Amino acid sequence: xxxxxxxxxxxxxxxxxxxxxxxxxxxxxxxxxxxxxxxxxxxxxxxxxxxxxxxxxxxxxxxxxxxxxxxxxxxxxxxxxxxxxxxxxxxxxxxxxxxxxxxxxxxxxxxxxxxxxxxxxxxxxxxxxxxxxxxxxxxxxxxxxxxxxxxxxxxxxxxxxxxxxxxxxxxxxxxxxxxx
Amino acid sequence: xxxxxxxxxxxxxxxxxxxxxxxxxxxxxxxxxxxxxxxxxxxxxxxxxxxxxxxxxxxxxxxxxxxxxxxxxxxxxxxxxxxxxxxxxxxxxxxxxxxxxxxxxxxxxxxxxxxxxxxxxxxxxxxxxxxxxxxxxxxxxxxxxxxxxxxxxxxxxxxxxxxxxxxxxxxxxxxxxxxx
DNA sequence: ACCTGAACACCGTTCAAGT
DNA sequence: ACCTGAACACCGTTCAAGT
Numbered sequence: 001x002x003x004x005x006x007x008x009x010x011x012x013x014x015x016x017x018x019x020x021x022x023x024x025x026x027x028x029x030x031x032x033x034x035x036x037x038x039x040x041x042x043x044x045x046x047x048x049x050x051x052x053x054x055x056x057x058x059x060x061x062x063x064x065x066x067x068x069x070x071x072x073x074x075x076x077x078x079x080x081x082x083x084x085x086x087x088x089x090x091x092x093x094x095x096x097x098x099x100x101x102x103x104x105x106x107x108x109x110x111x112x113x114x115x116x117x118x119x120x121x122x123x124x125x126x127x128x129x130x131x132x133x134x135x136x137x138x139x140x141x142x143x144x145x146x147x148x149x150x151x152x153x154x155x156x157x158x159x160x161x162x163x164x165x166x167x168x169x170x171x172x173x174x175x176x177x178x179x180x
Numbered sequence: 181x182x183x184x185x186x187x188x189x190x191x192x193x194x195x196x197x198x199x200x201x202x203x204x205x206x207x208x209x210x211x212x213x214x215x216x217x218x219x220x221x222x223x224x225x226x227x228x229x230x231x232x233x234x235x236x237x238x239x240x241x242x243x244x245x246x247x248x249x250x251x252x253x254x255x256x257x258x259x260x261x262x263x264x265x266x267x268x269x270x271x272x273x274x275x276x277x278x279x280x281x282x283x284x285x286x287x288x289x290x291x292x293x294x295x296x297x298x299x300x301x302x303x304x305x306x307x308x309x310x311x312x313x314x315x316x317x318x319x320x321x322x323x324x325x326x327x328x329x330x331x332x333x334x335x336x337x338x339x340x341x342x343x344x345x346x347x348x349x350x351x352x353x354x355x356x357x358x359x360x
Numbered sequence: 361a362c363c364t365g366a367a368c369a370c371c372g373t374t375c376a377a378g379t
Numbered sequence: 380a381c382c383t384g385a386a387c388a389c390c391g392t393t394c395a396a397g398t
Contacts, residue, residue: 001380002380002381003380003381005381005382006380006381006382009381009382028370028371028372029371029372029373030370030371030372030373038382038383039382039383039384040372040373040374040383040384041373041374041375041381041382041383041384042381042382042383044372044373044374045381045382048373049372049373050372050373154334154335155334181361182361182362183361183362185362185363186361186362186363189362189363208389208390208391209390209391209392210389210390210391210392218363218364219363219364219365220364220365220391220392220393221362221363221364221365221392221393221394222362222363222364224391224392224393225362225363228392229391229392230391230392
Protein backbone atom coordinates (compact mmCIF):
# COMPACT_ATOMS: atom_id res chain seq x y z
CA UNK A 1 0.00 0.00 0.00
CA UNK A 2 1.51 3.29 -1.09
CA UNK A 3 0.90 6.16 1.27
CA UNK A 4 -0.49 9.46 0.07
CA UNK A 5 2.44 11.50 1.39
CA UNK A 6 4.83 9.21 -0.44
CA UNK A 7 3.02 9.74 -3.70
CA UNK A 8 3.03 13.49 -3.22
CA UNK A 9 6.70 13.53 -2.26
CA UNK A 10 7.57 11.56 -5.34
CA UNK A 11 5.76 13.96 -7.64
CA UNK A 12 7.20 17.03 -5.94
CA UNK A 13 10.74 15.64 -6.12
CA UNK A 14 10.74 15.06 -9.90
CA UNK A 15 9.09 18.38 -10.56
CA UNK A 16 11.62 20.19 -8.37
CA UNK A 17 14.48 18.27 -9.95
CA UNK A 18 13.19 19.18 -13.40
CA UNK A 19 13.33 22.88 -12.62
CA UNK A 20 16.61 22.70 -10.74
CA UNK A 21 18.37 20.69 -13.44
CA UNK A 22 17.10 23.07 -16.10
CA UNK A 23 18.66 25.99 -14.18
CA UNK A 24 21.93 24.19 -13.50
CA UNK A 25 22.72 20.71 -14.75
CA UNK A 26 25.14 20.20 -11.88
CA UNK A 27 22.85 20.83 -8.90
CA UNK A 28 23.64 18.48 -6.07
CA UNK A 29 21.27 15.83 -4.86
CA UNK A 30 21.16 17.42 -1.40
CA UNK A 31 20.21 20.76 -2.90
CA UNK A 32 17.38 19.15 -4.83
CA UNK A 33 16.19 17.39 -1.67
CA UNK A 34 16.24 20.66 0.24
CA UNK A 35 14.37 22.54 -2.48
CA UNK A 36 11.78 19.78 -2.54
CA UNK A 37 11.42 20.02 1.24
CA UNK A 38 12.47 16.46 2.00
CA UNK A 39 15.46 14.82 3.64
CA UNK A 40 18.15 13.35 1.40
CA UNK A 41 17.08 9.88 2.52
CA UNK A 42 13.61 10.43 1.08
CA UNK A 43 15.05 11.47 -2.25
CA UNK A 44 17.13 8.31 -2.37
CA UNK A 45 14.21 6.17 -1.32
CA UNK A 46 12.35 7.23 -4.46
CA UNK A 47 15.32 7.56 -6.80
CA UNK A 48 18.20 5.38 -5.63
CA UNK A 49 20.87 7.25 -7.62
CA UNK A 50 21.51 10.42 -9.55
CA UNK A 51 21.09 8.48 -12.78
CA UNK A 52 17.66 7.22 -11.75
CA UNK A 53 16.51 10.74 -10.92
CA UNK A 54 17.69 12.31 -14.17
CA UNK A 55 16.11 9.46 -16.07
CA UNK A 56 12.80 10.13 -14.35
CA UNK A 57 13.12 13.80 -15.20
CA UNK A 58 13.72 12.94 -18.84
CA UNK A 59 10.65 10.74 -18.91
CA UNK A 60 8.65 13.56 -17.35
CA UNK A 61 10.03 15.89 -20.03
CA UNK A 62 8.87 13.57 -22.78
CA UNK A 63 5.48 13.11 -21.15
CA UNK A 64 4.99 16.87 -20.93
CA UNK A 65 6.12 17.20 -24.52
CA UNK A 66 3.55 14.67 -25.66
CA UNK A 67 0.84 16.43 -23.70
CA UNK A 68 1.76 19.79 -25.20
CA UNK A 69 0.81 18.87 -28.78
CA UNK A 70 -2.86 19.77 -28.40
CA UNK A 71 -2.13 23.18 -26.96
CA UNK A 72 0.55 23.99 -29.52
CA UNK A 73 -1.84 23.17 -32.36
CA UNK A 74 -4.49 25.41 -30.86
CA UNK A 75 -2.21 28.42 -30.43
CA UNK A 76 0.04 28.10 -33.49
CA UNK A 77 0.00 27.09 -37.11
CA UNK A 78 0.92 23.44 -37.71
CA UNK A 79 4.36 24.44 -39.02
CA UNK A 80 5.09 26.68 -36.04
CA UNK A 81 3.80 24.01 -33.66
CA UNK A 82 6.14 21.52 -35.28
CA UNK A 83 9.05 23.94 -34.99
CA UNK A 84 8.47 24.66 -31.29
CA UNK A 85 7.81 21.03 -30.49
CA UNK A 86 10.90 19.76 -32.32
CA UNK A 87 13.10 22.35 -30.62
CA UNK A 88 11.85 21.16 -27.24
CA UNK A 89 12.45 17.54 -28.25
CA UNK A 90 16.03 18.28 -29.26
CA UNK A 91 16.58 20.07 -25.94
CA UNK A 92 15.35 17.03 -24.06
CA UNK A 93 17.62 14.76 -26.10
CA UNK A 94 20.57 17.00 -25.28
CA UNK A 95 19.79 16.87 -21.58
CA UNK A 96 19.55 13.09 -21.70
CA UNK A 97 22.93 12.90 -23.36
CA UNK A 98 24.30 15.46 -20.94
CA UNK A 99 24.35 12.58 -18.50
CA UNK A 100 27.43 11.42 -20.35
CA UNK A 101 28.79 8.09 -19.28
CA UNK A 102 26.87 8.31 -16.01
CA UNK A 103 24.01 6.61 -17.83
CA UNK A 104 24.39 2.91 -18.56
CA UNK A 105 24.10 2.14 -22.28
CA UNK A 106 21.27 -0.30 -21.64
CA UNK A 107 19.19 2.26 -19.81
CA UNK A 108 19.67 4.79 -22.58
CA UNK A 109 18.57 2.35 -25.23
CA UNK A 110 15.52 1.11 -23.38
CA UNK A 111 14.30 4.63 -22.69
CA UNK A 112 14.71 5.60 -26.33
CA UNK A 113 12.77 2.55 -27.44
CA UNK A 114 9.97 3.05 -24.95
CA UNK A 115 9.38 6.61 -26.14
CA UNK A 116 9.55 5.89 -29.88
CA UNK A 117 5.90 5.07 -30.54
CA UNK A 118 4.31 8.01 -28.70
CA UNK A 119 6.81 10.42 -30.28
CA UNK A 120 5.90 9.15 -33.75
CA UNK A 121 2.23 9.57 -32.85
CA UNK A 122 2.80 13.19 -31.82
CA UNK A 123 4.67 14.02 -35.03
CA UNK A 124 1.96 12.33 -37.08
CA UNK A 125 -0.69 14.41 -35.38
CA UNK A 126 1.04 17.69 -36.24
CA UNK A 127 1.83 16.64 -39.79
CA UNK A 128 -1.79 15.67 -40.37
CA UNK A 129 -2.98 18.99 -39.02
CA UNK A 130 -0.81 20.71 -41.62
CA UNK A 131 -1.99 18.41 -44.35
CA UNK A 132 -5.59 19.13 -43.42
CA UNK A 133 -5.17 22.88 -43.72
CA UNK A 134 -2.98 22.54 -46.79
CA UNK A 135 0.28 23.95 -45.41
CA UNK A 136 2.20 20.66 -45.26
CA UNK A 137 2.81 18.23 -48.10
CA UNK A 138 0.90 14.98 -48.09
CA UNK A 139 3.86 12.68 -48.66
CA UNK A 140 5.87 13.42 -45.51
CA UNK A 141 6.77 10.35 -43.47
CA UNK A 142 6.82 10.80 -39.67
CA UNK A 143 9.68 8.31 -39.33
CA UNK A 144 11.75 10.32 -41.80
CA UNK A 145 11.07 13.48 -39.84
CA UNK A 146 12.17 11.84 -36.59
CA UNK A 147 15.30 10.61 -38.32
CA UNK A 148 16.17 14.17 -39.29
CA UNK A 149 15.61 15.16 -35.67
CA UNK A 150 18.60 13.00 -34.80
CA UNK A 151 20.72 15.06 -37.17
CA UNK A 152 19.43 18.22 -35.46
CA UNK A 153 20.52 16.91 -32.11
CA UNK A 154 23.99 16.19 -33.44
CA UNK A 155 24.16 19.68 -34.89
CA UNK A 156 22.96 21.24 -31.65
CA UNK A 157 25.61 19.31 -29.72
CA UNK A 158 28.36 20.29 -32.15
CA UNK A 159 30.86 23.15 -32.00
CA UNK A 160 28.28 25.81 -32.88
CA UNK A 161 24.58 25.25 -32.69
CA UNK A 162 23.21 25.36 -36.23
CA UNK A 163 20.09 23.38 -35.40
CA UNK A 164 17.63 26.26 -35.73
CA UNK A 165 18.60 27.11 -39.30
CA UNK A 166 18.70 23.42 -40.17
CA UNK A 167 15.21 23.00 -38.74
CA UNK A 168 14.11 25.96 -40.84
CA UNK A 169 15.36 24.20 -43.95
CA UNK A 170 13.56 21.00 -43.05
CA UNK A 171 10.30 22.79 -42.40
CA UNK A 172 10.60 24.64 -45.71
CA UNK A 173 11.13 21.26 -47.31
CA UNK A 174 7.93 19.74 -46.00
CA UNK A 175 5.83 22.82 -46.73
CA UNK A 176 3.27 22.63 -49.47
CA UNK A 177 4.55 24.69 -52.37
CA UNK A 178 8.05 23.33 -51.93
CA UNK A 179 9.25 21.17 -54.83
CA UNK A 180 8.94 17.43 -54.16
CA UNK B 181 64.01 31.76 -11.69
CA UNK B 182 62.25 28.43 -12.10
CA UNK B 183 63.65 25.64 -9.99
CA UNK B 184 64.58 22.28 -11.45
CA UNK B 185 62.28 20.30 -9.16
CA UNK B 186 59.39 22.54 -10.15
CA UNK B 187 59.99 21.87 -13.83
CA UNK B 188 60.16 18.14 -13.22
CA UNK B 189 57.05 18.15 -11.08
CA UNK B 190 55.16 20.03 -13.77
CA UNK B 191 56.11 17.54 -16.45
CA UNK B 192 55.35 14.54 -14.25
CA UNK B 193 51.97 15.93 -13.29
CA UNK B 194 50.68 16.38 -16.85
CA UNK B 195 52.03 13.01 -17.91
CA UNK B 196 50.40 11.31 -14.93
CA UNK B 197 47.16 13.18 -15.52
CA UNK B 198 47.22 12.12 -19.17
CA UNK B 199 47.39 8.47 -18.23
CA UNK B 200 44.95 8.73 -15.36
CA UNK B 201 42.36 10.65 -17.39
CA UNK B 202 42.67 8.15 -20.22
CA UNK B 203 41.88 5.32 -17.79
CA UNK B 204 39.02 7.15 -16.11
CA UNK B 205 37.81 10.57 -17.16
CA UNK B 206 36.51 11.21 -13.66
CA UNK B 207 39.67 10.68 -11.60
CA UNK B 208 39.85 13.13 -8.76
CA UNK B 209 42.48 15.83 -8.53
CA UNK B 210 43.75 14.38 -5.25
CA UNK B 211 44.16 10.98 -6.85
CA UNK B 212 46.17 12.50 -9.68
CA UNK B 213 48.35 14.37 -7.19
CA UNK B 214 48.98 11.18 -5.24
CA UNK B 215 49.82 9.19 -8.36
CA UNK B 216 52.22 11.93 -9.40
CA UNK B 217 53.84 11.82 -5.96
CA UNK B 218 53.09 15.43 -5.01
CA UNK B 219 50.80 17.12 -2.52
CA UNK B 220 47.50 18.54 -3.79
CA UNK B 221 48.87 22.03 -3.20
CA UNK B 222 51.64 21.42 -5.73
CA UNK B 223 49.17 20.26 -8.33
CA UNK B 224 47.14 23.42 -7.84
CA UNK B 225 50.23 25.60 -7.93
CA UNK B 226 50.94 24.41 -11.47
CA UNK B 227 47.35 24.01 -12.66
CA UNK B 228 45.00 26.23 -10.68
CA UNK B 229 41.85 24.31 -11.57
CA UNK B 230 40.63 21.07 -13.06
CA UNK B 231 39.92 22.89 -16.31
CA UNK B 232 43.49 24.16 -16.54
CA UNK B 233 44.86 20.67 -16.02
CA UNK B 234 42.68 18.98 -18.61
CA UNK B 235 43.50 21.77 -21.04
CA UNK B 236 47.21 21.14 -20.54
CA UNK B 237 46.65 17.43 -21.09
CA UNK B 238 44.85 18.17 -24.33
CA UNK B 239 47.71 20.34 -25.53
CA UNK B 240 50.13 17.56 -24.64
CA UNK B 241 47.94 15.15 -26.58
CA UNK B 242 48.09 17.36 -29.65
CA UNK B 243 51.84 17.83 -29.28
CA UNK B 244 52.39 14.07 -29.10
CA UNK B 245 50.12 13.63 -32.09
CA UNK B 246 52.16 16.09 -34.13
CA UNK B 247 55.37 14.36 -33.12
CA UNK B 248 54.00 10.96 -34.11
CA UNK B 249 53.68 11.76 -37.82
CA UNK B 250 57.29 10.83 -38.67
CA UNK B 251 57.06 7.47 -36.96
CA UNK B 252 53.68 6.62 -38.45
CA UNK B 253 54.99 7.32 -41.94
CA UNK B 254 57.97 5.08 -41.33
CA UNK B 255 55.97 2.12 -40.08
CA UNK B 256 52.85 2.37 -42.23
CA UNK B 257 51.66 3.28 -45.69
CA UNK B 258 50.59 6.91 -46.06
CA UNK B 259 46.92 5.93 -46.10
CA UNK B 260 47.24 3.79 -42.98
CA UNK B 261 49.25 6.49 -41.26
CA UNK B 262 46.50 8.97 -42.07
CA UNK B 263 43.85 6.60 -40.74
CA UNK B 264 45.63 5.98 -37.45
CA UNK B 265 46.52 9.63 -37.03
CA UNK B 266 43.00 10.87 -37.75
CA UNK B 267 41.50 8.35 -35.34
CA UNK B 268 43.79 9.64 -32.61
CA UNK B 269 42.90 13.23 -33.46
CA UNK B 270 39.18 12.50 -33.20
CA UNK B 271 39.79 10.81 -29.84
CA UNK B 272 41.57 13.90 -28.57
CA UNK B 273 38.73 16.11 -29.80
CA UNK B 274 36.24 13.93 -27.98
CA UNK B 275 38.21 14.16 -24.76
CA UNK B 276 38.37 17.94 -25.07
CA UNK B 277 34.63 18.10 -25.51
CA UNK B 278 34.16 15.65 -22.66
CA UNK B 279 34.93 18.62 -20.47
CA UNK B 280 31.41 19.75 -21.23
CA UNK B 281 30.47 23.11 -19.84
CA UNK B 282 33.38 22.98 -17.42
CA UNK B 283 35.47 24.60 -20.15
CA UNK B 284 34.84 28.27 -20.83
CA UNK B 285 33.88 28.92 -24.47
CA UNK B 286 36.75 31.34 -24.89
CA UNK B 287 39.34 28.83 -23.76
CA UNK B 288 37.95 26.22 -26.13
CA UNK B 289 38.11 28.57 -29.08
CA UNK B 290 41.61 29.84 -28.41
CA UNK B 291 42.99 26.33 -28.03
CA UNK B 292 41.38 25.25 -31.29
CA UNK B 293 42.83 28.25 -33.10
CA UNK B 294 46.32 27.78 -31.69
CA UNK B 295 46.47 24.18 -32.88
CA UNK B 296 45.07 24.81 -36.34
CA UNK B 297 48.29 25.56 -38.23
CA UNK B 298 50.40 22.65 -36.95
CA UNK B 299 47.52 20.24 -37.51
CA UNK B 300 47.22 21.38 -41.12
CA UNK B 301 50.97 20.94 -41.50
CA UNK B 302 50.78 17.36 -40.21
CA UNK B 303 47.96 16.47 -42.58
CA UNK B 304 49.82 18.07 -45.47
CA UNK B 305 52.89 15.99 -44.69
CA UNK B 306 50.98 12.71 -44.82
CA UNK B 307 49.03 13.67 -47.94
CA UNK B 308 52.25 14.58 -49.72
CA UNK B 309 53.83 11.27 -48.74
CA UNK B 310 50.92 9.49 -50.39
CA UNK B 311 51.10 11.71 -53.44
CA UNK B 312 54.81 10.97 -53.76
CA UNK B 313 54.32 7.20 -53.79
CA UNK B 314 51.23 7.50 -55.95
CA UNK B 315 48.61 6.16 -53.50
CA UNK B 316 46.85 9.48 -52.84
CA UNK B 317 45.32 11.82 -55.37
CA UNK B 318 47.13 15.05 -56.10
CA UNK B 319 44.14 17.36 -55.71
CA UNK B 320 43.29 16.74 -52.06
CA UNK B 321 43.13 19.88 -49.95
CA UNK B 322 44.36 19.56 -46.33
CA UNK B 323 41.78 22.09 -45.12
CA UNK B 324 39.00 20.02 -46.70
CA UNK B 325 40.30 16.94 -44.96
CA UNK B 326 40.35 18.68 -41.59
CA UNK B 327 36.83 19.88 -42.22
CA UNK B 328 35.70 16.30 -42.73
CA UNK B 329 37.43 15.42 -39.48
CA UNK B 330 34.89 17.62 -37.73
CA UNK B 331 32.10 15.50 -39.19
CA UNK B 332 33.90 12.41 -37.90
CA UNK B 333 33.99 13.81 -34.43
CA UNK B 334 30.27 14.53 -34.52
CA UNK B 335 29.64 10.98 -35.74
CA UNK B 336 31.87 9.53 -33.03
CA UNK B 337 30.01 11.52 -30.38
CA UNK B 338 26.62 10.49 -31.70
CA UNK B 339 24.33 7.65 -30.61
CA UNK B 340 26.45 4.94 -32.24
CA UNK B 341 30.01 5.49 -33.34
CA UNK B 342 30.10 5.27 -37.13
CA UNK B 343 33.30 7.25 -37.46
CA UNK B 344 35.53 4.34 -38.50
CA UNK B 345 33.43 3.38 -41.51
CA UNK B 346 33.03 7.05 -42.41
CA UNK B 347 36.79 7.48 -42.24
CA UNK B 348 37.13 4.45 -44.51
CA UNK B 349 34.89 6.12 -47.06
CA UNK B 350 36.89 9.33 -46.93
CA UNK B 351 40.18 7.53 -47.34
CA UNK B 352 38.78 5.58 -50.30
CA UNK B 353 37.76 8.91 -51.75
CA UNK B 354 41.20 10.43 -51.64
CA UNK B 355 42.93 7.31 -52.91
CA UNK B 356 44.43 7.38 -56.38
CA UNK B 357 42.22 5.25 -58.59
CA UNK B 358 39.07 6.66 -57.05
CA UNK B 359 36.98 8.75 -59.45
CA UNK B 360 37.51 12.51 -59.04
C1' DA C 361 60.67 29.91 -5.10
C1' DC C 362 58.51 25.98 -4.33
C1' DC C 363 56.53 21.94 -1.72
C1' DT C 364 53.76 19.67 1.94
C1' DG C 365 49.70 18.15 3.94
C1' DA C 366 46.11 19.43 7.26
C1' DA C 367 41.90 21.69 6.72
C1' DC C 368 37.36 23.68 4.66
C1' DA C 369 32.94 23.41 2.74
C1' DC C 370 30.64 20.38 0.17
C1' DC C 371 29.56 16.08 -2.53
C1' DG C 372 26.69 11.50 -3.26
C1' DT C 373 24.95 8.10 -0.50
C1' DT C 374 23.57 5.30 3.77
C1' DC C 375 21.08 3.97 7.77
C1' DA C 376 19.47 4.07 12.66
C1' DA C 377 15.80 6.18 14.78
C1' DG C 378 11.37 7.84 14.65
C1' DT C 379 6.07 8.14 13.49
C1' DA D 380 5.31 2.05 5.00
C1' DC D 381 7.61 5.98 4.87
C1' DC D 382 10.34 10.07 6.51
C1' DT D 383 14.19 12.45 8.93
C1' DG D 384 18.67 14.02 9.40
C1' DA D 385 23.16 12.84 11.35
C1' DA D 386 26.97 10.53 9.54
C1' DC D 387 30.55 8.42 6.14
C1' DA D 388 34.06 8.58 2.84
C1' DC D 389 35.38 11.52 -0.48
C1' DC D 390 35.44 15.71 -3.53
C1' DG D 391 37.89 20.23 -5.38
C1' DT D 392 40.41 23.73 -3.48
C1' DT D 393 43.11 26.68 -0.01
C1' DC D 394 46.78 28.13 2.88
C1' DA D 395 49.96 28.23 6.93
C1' DA D 396 54.14 26.16 7.77
C1' DG D 397 58.28 24.50 6.20
C1' DT D 398 62.87 24.15 3.32
